[in-house]
Amino acid sequence: MKRPAFSTPRALRAPRSSRWVPGNHFELLENGEEFFPRVFQAIADARREVMLETFILFEDKIGQQLHAVLLAAAQRGVEVHVLVDGFGSPDLSDRFVGSLVEAGVHFRIFDPGRRFLGQRLNMLRRMHRKIVVVDGHLGFIGGINYSADHVADFGPEAKQDYAVQVRGPIVAQMHHFTREAVLRRQDRKRHQAAGITGRPHAGTAHAMFVTRDNQQHTNDIERHYRVALRAARSRVVIANAYFFPGYRFIREMRRAAKRGVDVRIILQGQPDMPIVKTAASLLYDHLQRAGVRVYEYCDRPLHGKVALVDEDWSTVGSSNLDPLSLSLNLEANVIIQDRAFNAHLHRRLSHLMEHSCKQVEATAPSRWNGLRLLRSYAVFHLLRWFPAWAGWLPRHEPHITLANPGAAEPAGSPAT
Numbered sequence: 001m002k003r004p005a006f007s008t009p010r011a012l013r014a015p016r017s018s019r020w021v022p023g024n025h026f027e028l029l030e031n032g033e034e035f036f037p038r039v040f041q042a043i044a045d046a047r048r049e050v051m052l053e054t055f056i057l058f059e060d061k062i063g064q065q066l067h068a069v070l071l072a073a074a075q076r077g078v079e080v081h082v083l084v085d086g087f088g089s090p091d092l093s094d095r096f097v098g099s100l101v102e103a104g105v106h107f108r109i110f111d112p113g114r115r116f117l118g119q120r121l122n123m124l125r126r127m128h129r130k131i132v133v134v135d136g137h138l139g140f141i142g143g144i145n146y147s148a149d150h151v152a153d154f155g156p157e158a159k160q161d162y163a164v165q166v167r168g169p170i171v172a173q174m175h176h177f178t179r180e181a182v183l184r185r186q187d188r189k190r191h192q193a194a195g196i197t198g199r200p201h202a203g204t205a206h207a208m209f210v211t212r213d214n215q216q217h218t219n220d221i222e223r224h225y226r227v228a229l230r231a232a233r234s235r236v237v238i239a240n241a242y243f244f245p246g247y248r249f250i251r252e253m254r255r256a257a258k259r260g261v262d263v264r265i266i267l268q269g270q271p272d273m274p275i276v277k278t279a280a281s282l283l284y285d286h287l288q289r290a291g292v293r294v295y296e297y298c299d300r301p302l303h304g305k306v307a308l309v310d311e312d313w314s315t316v317g318s319s320n321l322d323p324l325s326l327s328l329n330l331e332a333n334v335i336i337q338d339r340a341f342n343a344h345l346h347r348r349l350s351h352l353m354e355h356s357c358k359q360v361e362a363t364a365p366s367r368w369n370g371l372r373l374l375r376s377y378a379v380f381h382l383l384r385w386f387p388a389w390a391g392w393l394p395r396h397e398p399h400i401t402l403a404n405p406g407a408a409e410p411a412g413s414p415a416t
Contacts, residue, residue, distance in 0.1 A: 024168030025203025032150035269296030
C-alpha cells in the first residue's frame, strides 16, 4: 500500500490509535445551503440504517425538515439512531421527540442534566460532535448543527461553516464509532464486525478519523494539528471560530512562521459572543511578532473548524481550538491527505480572506508598553497550563439517556 508523502518527526508522531486509510473521496460542503440538502437526501434514500449525532437540534425550519426525513425513514423500516446533546438541544418538545420515538427512532440525549432556577448547569464535557452515517457507506462530518442560523436567509447572524461528505473505507470507522457510542454493552461485540468490514475504494484520499474524549483520547485532535504544524514547509491556513489554544499549539505556530512558513489564521470579526473576539485578540501580538498573519471574518459569525497545511494535509470537523474543545468536549474530525481537496479548500479560504476579511495590522513597536507586555506574559502562561487545570473541573460521568424510558434498553448507558 502506498503511504502518504506527508512525513512527521519522531518526536510528534501521531497517536498509535490513528492510522491512514486509503481510497476515500471527500467533498467540501460550505454552509447549510450545501450541507442540509445532501444530508436530507441521503436520509431519504436510506435503506437500512441512519446514525446521526449533533450538538444542536432546534425545532425551527431546519429541525422540522430533519424531523420529516427521519420520521419517513423510520416508518419505512430503516433503523434510525439519533444522539443529541443535553446542553446544546435543551428545549425539544415532547411532541417533536415523541413522534419520532413512536415511529421507531432510537432517540437519545447525552447528559440531559437538570435546570436550577431556570439555568442550565451541565455546560462542561459536552457531546459536541456532528456526524451522520447512512447505510454504513456514506458519511458526513463537520461543524454544522441542525438549526436555521446555518442558512443565509437567517440574516446577519447566519453562520459561515463547513462540513464534508465522505465515501470510502474511512466511513467504516465512523460507522463503528457512532454505533459504539449508543449500543448497549452486550450488543457491541455482536455489531463490531458491521463497523470494521471493508468498504470499496471511492477515491484517492488517505484519511484518519480522529476523536477526542475524556478517557483514552484526551488530546488526539490537538496532537494531529501540532504534528502538521511541526512538519509545515510552505503554508498554513487555519479558520476556526473559537481560538484560544494551548501553549504548545501556539509555540508550533510561531516556530512555523519564524522558519518562513506562510501562517494565516481566520477568526471571528463579528462574533456570536463578544468574549470570543476578546479572548482571541489577547494572542494577536504574540503571534504577529513571530510572523503569523491574522484575519478577521466580518460578513457574519464564523463557525468553521477547518485547516490546511502545505499542499496535501487538511482537516474538517467539530473541534474548535479553545479549552472546551481541546480539553473537555467530545469531538470528531477527519484528517485528509489529498492534494485536490486541499487545493479546493485553499481556494475557498483564500476567497474568504480576500472578499470577507480584514487583516489585523500588527501593533507598532512604539506602542508596545509595559501593560501590554504584562498582559501577553499572563496569557502566554495561562495557555501553558490550562490543559492541566482542565482536569480539576467537575468530572461527573455523563450518561446517554434513551428518550422512551419504557423501552427494553436501559434508560442510561455510560458515555464513550
